[in-house]
Amino acid sequence: MDSAALTKELVEIPSHEDETEAGDRIEQWLRTETDATVERDTHGNVIARRGDGDTSLAFVGHHDVVPPDPSQERDGGYVVEEHDGRIYGRGAADMKGAVAAAMCAFRDAEVSGYELVFASFVGEEVGGTGARGALEDGFAPDYAVVGEGSTNYSKQGVTDVVVAHRGRRGSTVHVEGKAAHASEPEAGENAIYRASDAIDVVRDLPFPETTVLGHEMRGSIAVTEIDGGTAWNVIPEGCSVTIDERTVPNERTPLSHVEEVPGVRVEVDQDLPPMACDDAEFADLVLDAATAMQDKTPEHVLKPHATDAGWLAEAGTTCVVCGASEPEEAHTADESVSVDVLDRCYDIYRQCGEQFETLL
Incomplete structure (x- = not known):
């Protein structure tokens, strides 16, 4: 299963009031498709781990969404459509598309010399309750790529790397x-x-x-x-x-x-805490991966609003943000994500996973 197909599966599952069913699907997919150790914590977060080592890199997202527009619901589920190279539906951009890309990259990346972690949190849209709960329980990756939006920030058609957000x-x-x-x-x-x-x-x-x-x-x-x-x-x-x-x-x-x-x-x-990447080498590694996976030249950029990366950074994790969502795309009645950009994010995440050992 590729990122686009998995995105459509996840988007179809309602998760604005109760994230349980979406978390169930993520957990089941990880247990079936990977050899990782998979945990569902008491908060509802899904956390998986592969590889061994003293240092860890995490791919981080969230599977809760804001309430849908009436046009995005039908018969108790969310409406999902694909046309013109985009997947439409509540949560496609923010951020089940990036979660799907990260899941596939987590499955496929060749990992050596470190621990690769995947985490999808609940409660990001209501103040980061899932991330805060996981951190209180001891979740502490050394590095993280958080899959919130960074596409079309420096220029149209490019996926950038966010090194700080407000x-x-x-x-x-x-x-x-x-x-x-x-x-x-x-x-x-x-x-x-x-x-x-x-x-x-x-x-x-x-x-x-x-x-x-x-x-x-x-x-x-x-x-x-x-x-x-x-x-x-x-x-x-x-x-x-x-x-x-x-x-x-x-x-x-x-x-x-x-x-x-x-x-x-x-x-x-x-x-809600801001985020600043405190390791230029890590920021450059992710930027190099982003550069290798697209024709246009991405940049280190700033993001105007808060994400779960703020909670992670506050707890000591070195973070960047890199994902498919575009400015003014999330939380809208016609929310969508580009299939090509989902594939690009999968490639970026996988490249980061396979190149991460060079930092150690």
Whole structure:
């Protein structure tokens, strides 16, 4: 079975509410098609291992997806179509296509002198719950190629290698005031006014910046929601403001300055870590593999949003991201993946597996 056929099988299986059936198929395929040791952990992750050695390389993906568009469901399953050289369906791009390519490469790569690992996690779309659970249980590959999207980043028609990506910190600014009748505003403390002062602080905060393997990387911070007040004639005693911050490796915007405004408290709701590859030789090995498997010249690039590579990197795994998904392709009603690019990713992953020993 090749990457395209396996992709269609995996895409057809619903996995936005319950990843069990998709995990069952991945586990069964690995047990049937490979001689690997296969584990299904308590979180639902599927992890397989081949080869022996003190160093490990992992091919990493996830088999959960975001909820499908109504057009992508039929009779309790997902609709899968193939035409014009592309496979259409929920999860084709993000990221069952790359999972399938990695599974086939894991099966076919000649491994010597190290351990090759395949891992498909649950819960990536809801904050990396599967990856975090596996790491807490001791999952600790030395190196990883995470199959999230890196195609059409530097130029059209090329699959690049991501050496860093941004994280996401989401926070709520809780603002307390004192209620009063709106005809006597001086009798109260207007929480919306205090929130406005806090917003002015956020507006002036610097964006986080860093450099990864010679690439300048810049994050962002923005107010995205505000909620306050109870009635048109009441000075509001409460208000909340949502902040979206895109973080970069080892840098955060100093949100503590917002709490210098009276009555203001900042609560971090989500903190998805960024990723930075910490080994130029490994980044070059994957880039060399990508270069050998396509006519156009790929590059080391940056990715704007978080993936499970952030959790792995935070735990000490040296990571890059390389996969078939293209910008603005995932999570859409017409989500699709190129069959040719799936084949290319299979070749890249297999080449990485067979060349990895040269790093040791």
